[in-house]
Amino acid sequence: MTPSNNSPFVSKVLLKQSIGSVRLVIALFTISSLVIKLLYNHFLPELEDIDTLRYTIIGLGCVFFLTTFLKHKRGLIVVYFSFSLYLLTLVYLIAFVILNHFNPNAVTVLILVVGVSTIVMNSLFYYIIQSFVILVSSFFAYMTFTLDHQSLMALLNLVIGLGAFGIVISVRLALIASVQNSHAYLEKLNVLSIVADKNGDIVFISPSVHHLLGYEAKSLMNDGWWNSPNLREGWIDKNYILNYPNIIPKEIVSIETKVFTKDGKAVWLSWANSMLPNGNYMGVAFDVTKYKKI
Numbered sequence: 001m002t003p004s005n006n007s008p009f010v011s012k013v014l015l016k017q018s019i020g021s022v023r024l025v026i027a028l029f030t031i032s033s034l035v036i037k038l039l040y041n042h043f044l045p046e047l048e049d050i051d052t053l054r055y056t057i058i059g060l061g062c063v064f065f066l067t068t069f070l071k072h073k074r075g076l077i078v079v080y081f082s083f084s085l086y087l088l089t090l091v092y093l094i095a096f097v098i099l100n101h102f103n104p105n106a107v108t109v110l111i112l113v114v115g116v117s118t119i120v121m122n123s124l125f126y127y128i129i130q131s132f133v134i135l136v137s138s139f140f141a142y143m144t145f146t147l148d149h150q151s152l153m154a155l156l157n158l159v160i161g162l163g164a165f166g167i168v169i170s171v172r173l174a175l176i177a178s179v180q181n182s183h184a185y186l187e188k189l190n191v192l193s194i195v196a197d198k199n200g201d202i203v204f205i206s207p208s209v210h211h212l213l214g215y216e217a218k219s220l221m222n223d224g225w226w227n228s229p230n231l232r233e234g235w236i237d238k239n240y241i242l243n244y245p246n247i248i249p250k251e252i253v254s255i256e257t258k259v260f261t262k263d264g265k266a267v268w269l270s271w272a273n274s275m276l277p278n279g280n281y282m283g284v285a286f287d288v289t290k291y292k293k294i
Contacts, residue, residue, distance in 0.1 A: 019074070022078060023068050026061060026064050026065045026068065026082075027065060029061055030058055030064075030065065033054070033058050033089075034058050036109065037054055037058075044105055047100050047103060047106060048099050048100055049099075050096065050099070053095075054092065057085070057088055057092060060084075060085055064081050064082070067081060086117065089113065090130065090134075093106075094110070094133070094137050096109070096110075097138075098137060098141040101151055102141070102145075102147055102151040102154045102158075103151065104151070104153070104154040107154040107155070107157065107158050108154075110134075110158065111157065111158060111161040114130070114131075114134070114161065114165055118165045118168050118172070121169060122173065124166075124169060124170060124173055127165075127166060127169050128166070131166065134158070134162065135159070135162065138159075191208060191286055192205075192212055192284070192285040192287075193208075193282065193283065193284050193285070194206070194209075194235060194282070194283050194285070195276075195281065195282045195283075196241055197279070197280050198242075198280070198281075199242070200226070200238040201221075201222050201223065202220060202221050202222055202223070202224065202225050202226075203221070203280065205225070212267065212287060213231070213261045213262065213267065214262030214263060215228075215262055226238050230259060230261070230264075231259050231260075233258075234257045234258070234259035235257065235271065235273075235283055235285075236273055241281050254270075254271060254273065256268060256270050256271070257269050257271065266289070268287070268288050268289045268292045269286065269287060270286045270288045271284070271285045272284050272285075
């Protein structure tokens with residue numbers, strides 16, 4: 001079985017980030033772009049810069065931050081705006097590095113941006129394309145310019161960095177695929193999994209809920225689970241999620257609960273609960289009804 005990173009479990013659980021986290025990343029990106037520009041102007045005035053493009057990127061970062069407060073099609077806006085902004089930033093940095101003949105300070109910024117991109121990039125193919133563009137641009141620049149020893153070392157560091165970050169993203173995606181495989185096997189065992197975000201909204205319920213309890217997963221999303229009289233006491237309390245200290249991922253609580261199927265039959269579930277790295281809360285339940293009847 002080949003897992004897909006586009007599956008609901010991966011996209012809604014493993015890779016899902018809160019809008020607050022997105023805003024924080026945009027704010028840090030925009031502020032750091034401005035601060036680096038000011039520092040370079042003060043301490044490295046000899047570096048040539050493309051001021052128009054740099055300030056355009058900073059301005060777009062501000063606009064992007066404001067668009068995250070829009071409710072209408074926010075997810076779509078964030079995806080396309082972030083992709084466009086990153087692409088523009090990458091083009092700018094490649095031009096900035098080449099314009100300054102692989103000055104070590106300029107190359108350092110490019111390496112840092114590429115490294116940060118591996119944290120959020122979920123496609124090895126796109127990373128390879130990105131690295132290919134950087135390497136081809138660097139090759140033509142190398143053939144055109146005469147580089148001193150420092151610039152040659154900076155170019156070598158860039159190549160090594162691209163290779164190292166490629167390994168990092170490969171390992172991360174392999175881990176995601178492994179978790180997806182495990183989740184697929186759990187589905188075959190009719191194990192129920194449910195995920196709530198930090199606001200207590202249900203963001204994922206495994207399709208096995210239909211076989212185990214008779215409900216359609218989509219009907220239990222958001223507040224659907226909490227509003228169902230048959231299910232609301234069947235997992236950890238919503239207030240427990242809202243008041244739980246969001247510090248580090250760890251086990252929350254293991255419990256046994258009694259729920260009722262859509263047609264009124266009692267089912268006992270044994271839950272193992274934990275907090276995921278992105279702050280979401282996940283519960284995995286096994287049907288232990290037959291053991292209760294012994």
